[in-house]
Amino acid sequence: MKITTANYEEYALDYMAGELQGEAYTDFCRFLNENPQIKNQLENLNEVVLEPSISSEFNTETLKKKLPAEGEALSLACFDYLENNFTRTERINFEKKILVFPVAKAELAALASTVLEPDLHLIFPYKQKLKRFAFPLFFGYAARTVLGVAAATIIYFGIRTAIETQNFASDLNQSVAINDSMLIPQLNNSNKKIELPYSKEQIQKIKSQRSSNKANLNQNASRKNTSTGIKLAANTQVTEQPTMQELLLNPLNAGQLLTKNALSTEKINIQTLAMVFPKNTVEESSEYKSITNVLIEKFKRNVLKIDQKTPINAMVLAESGINGIGKMTNSFFQLKTQKNSDGKPTYWAFEAGKFSIERQIKKNISE
Amino acid sequence: MTTDQYNQLVDKHADGLYRFVLKTCNNSDKAKDIVQDSFERLWQNVSNIDAEKAKSYLFTTAYHIFVDTHRKDSKQERLNTSRIAEPMHNSQYSDLQEVLHRALNQLPEIQRSVVLLRDYEGYSYDEISEITGLSESQVKVYIFRARVALKEIIGSPAAVLE
Numbered sequence: 013m014k015i016t017t018a019n020y021e022e023y024a025l026d027y028m029a030g031e032l033q034g035e036a037y038t039d040f041c042r043f044l045n046e047n048p049q050i051k052n053q054l055e056n057l058n059e060v061v062l063e064p065s066i067s068s069e070f071n072t073e074t075l076k077k078k079l080p081a082e083g084e085a086l087s088l089a090c091f092d093y094l095e096n097n098f099t100r101t102e103r104i105n106f107e108k109k110i111l112v113f114p115v116a117k118a119e120l121a122a123l124a125s126t127v128l129e130p131d132l133h134l135i136f137p138y139k140q141k142l143k144r145f146a147f148p149l150f151f152g153y154a155a156r157t158v159l160g161v162a163a164a165t166i167i168y169f170g171i172r173t174a175i176e177t178q179n180f181a182s183d184l185n186q187s188v189a190i191n192d193s194m195l196i197p198q199l200n201n202s203n204k205k206i207e208l209p210y211s212k213e214q215i216q217k218i219k220s221q222r223s224s225n226k227a228n229l230n231q232n233a234s235r236k237n238t239s240t241g242i243k244l245a246a247n248t249q250v251t252e253q254p255t256m257q258e259l260l261l262n263p264l265n266a267g268q269l270l271t272k273n274a275l276s277t278e279k280i281n282i283q284t285l286a287m288v289f290p291k292n293t294v295e296e297s298s299e300y301k302s303i304t305n306v307l308i309e310k311f312k313r314n315v316l317k318i319d320q321k322t323p324i325n326a327m328v329l330a331e332s333g334i335n336g337i338g339k340m341t342n343s344f345f346q347l348k349t350q351k352n353s354d355g356k357p358t359y360w361a362f363e364a365g366k367f368s369i370e371r372q373i374k375k376n377i378s379e
Numbered sequence: 380m381t382t383d384q385y386n387q388l389v390d391k392h393a394d395g396l397y398r399f400v401l402k403t404c405n406n407s408d409k410a411k412d413i414v415q416d417s418f419e420r421l422w423q424n425v426s427n428i429d430a431e432k433a434k435s436y437l438f439t440t441a442y443h444i445f446v447d448t449h450r451k452d453s454k455q456e457r458l459n460t461s462r463i464a465e466p467m468h469n470s471q472y473s474d475l476q477e478v479l480h481r482a483l484n485q486l487p488e489i490q491r492s493v494v495l496l497r498d499y500e501g502y503s504y505d506e507i508s509e510i511t512g513l514s515e516s517q518v519k520v521y522i523f524r525a526r527v528a529l530k531e532i533i534g535s536p537a538a539v540l541e
Contacts, residue, residue: 087523087527088523091522091523091526091527095519095522097519122530122534123526123527123530125475125479125530125533126479126525126526126529126530126533127498128476128479128480128483128494128495128498128499129476129498130395130398130498130499131398131476132394134394134397134398134401135393135394135397136393136394136396136397136411136414137411138411138415139389139390139393139394141415142389142393142414142415142418143385143386143389144382144385144386144422145382
């Protein structure tokens with residue numbers, strides 16, 4: 013056997029463990045004497061042997077199952093007795109054989125004393141807030157739903173009847189005439205006499221003047237601080253149209269709105285005031301249709317929440333009214349309509365929870 | 380379940396539910412919120428729940444809300460060095476019950492919950508297991524451990540002097 017640097021590792025561990033014997037041991041010793049650096053290396057290896065740490069040993073006791081100790085078994089028996097976990101026979105046996113011992117009686121009493129008693133004076137303070145109002149029932153429906161349906165029905169037929177019997181269009185196009193009593197309080201400082209209503213010729217003259225003023229407005233924009241600029245500014249103010257609501261509720265206030273800025277200037281253009289409130293003729297009223305249009309647009313957008321192209325008719329008003337009441341009363345009813353390409357309703361369906369009805373609209377509903 | 384039945388449940392169980400939640404979480408504001416949430420959920424499902432099962436539904440809901448909120452608040456609670464139980468000055472309690480309820484705060488929450496359900500409401504193991512989601516044997520073990528722990532706590536002089 014020849015031990016060299018190429019195969020000495022096979023014998024090294026046996027040598028270190030003291031298990032190398034006979035010729036192999038002699039040869040390995042000779043090899044180590046011939047190679048002192050390897051001998052040195054093997055001596056150092058003895059120091060890196062890992063030894064188990066006592067402190068890091070896993071406590072196997074925790075895994076072991078223990079038989080219940082005498083005291084614990086007694087506690088468990090007392091617990092089962094207290095909790096009525098025993099059968100009748102077990103209870104009798106427990107009372108005869110266990111409870112005769114004072115230690116068992118003491119344990120039972122100790123466990124019995126751990127039963128918690130609720131503090132009955134501790135009450136929930138907001139009990140009334142938790143309660144719900146009970147709506148009386150009519151034919152199985154809550155009164156809230158029935159009232160909502162009734163209100164929606166009344167609104168639907170009311171609006172429909174009103175639209176069919178009255179011509180709202182003529183009312184909406186009607187202009188409001190202004191008289192001296194409306195304007196005089198505003199014009200006390202003007203020292204000018206007002207003659208209203210103007211004749212047709214006068215109004216035509218005013219119109220042409222305003223057109224001329226408008227045309228020159230951009231050119232004179234830089235001259236706002238001059239008297240001409242002030243006049244133009246006044247003209248610009250009066251072109252703002254009052255809302256129909258303002259005119260209907262209080263024409264004087266509407267006039268004040270329009271003239272407020274104009275009257276505060278040094279030179280008052282009375283003619284422009286007259287243009288705001290012309291005499292009510294067919295010819296002049298056409299100029300103020302824009303007010304109607306603005307109102308209708310706002311009504312469609314804000315109240316009915318429909319597209320501007322959709323015409324206002326009884327069905328649209330009823331749909332908006334019924335669905336609005338449904339939301340307000342938190343009821344589960346709604347009116348739905350199906351429209352054709354022209355935006356006119358062809359089908360309607362009313363839903364109220366378990367109850368629903370749908371009909372085709374054969375009659376053309378007037379706008 | 381009708382609205383009248385629901386209102387009767389409020390009269391019948393609101394106090395008991397409040398006591399259970401209050402003793403479980405030791406925070407009256409939180410307990411009030413949990414009771415209100417539980418009844419709100421009951422009302423939302425009023426048409427699907429029988430009046431007979433409503434009590435169990437209330438306690439189950441309240442317990443789960445408590446567990447959820449407790450998990451959310453656990454980070455905050457870890458920052459606190461110790462649980463600050465609300466003072467319990469109640470002349471209606473006997474001395475033993477006062478000591479016992481103080482000792483209750485030293486129990487783990489699950490043990491506290493099951494023993495409260497057992498003692499306050501008289502629920503069976505089966506019902507408690509439904510409410511807490513534990514098995515019946517787990518419920519029994521927790522109640523046993525709680526009783527033994529309470530016995531030891533109230534038996535020690537420190538608990539009485541506290």
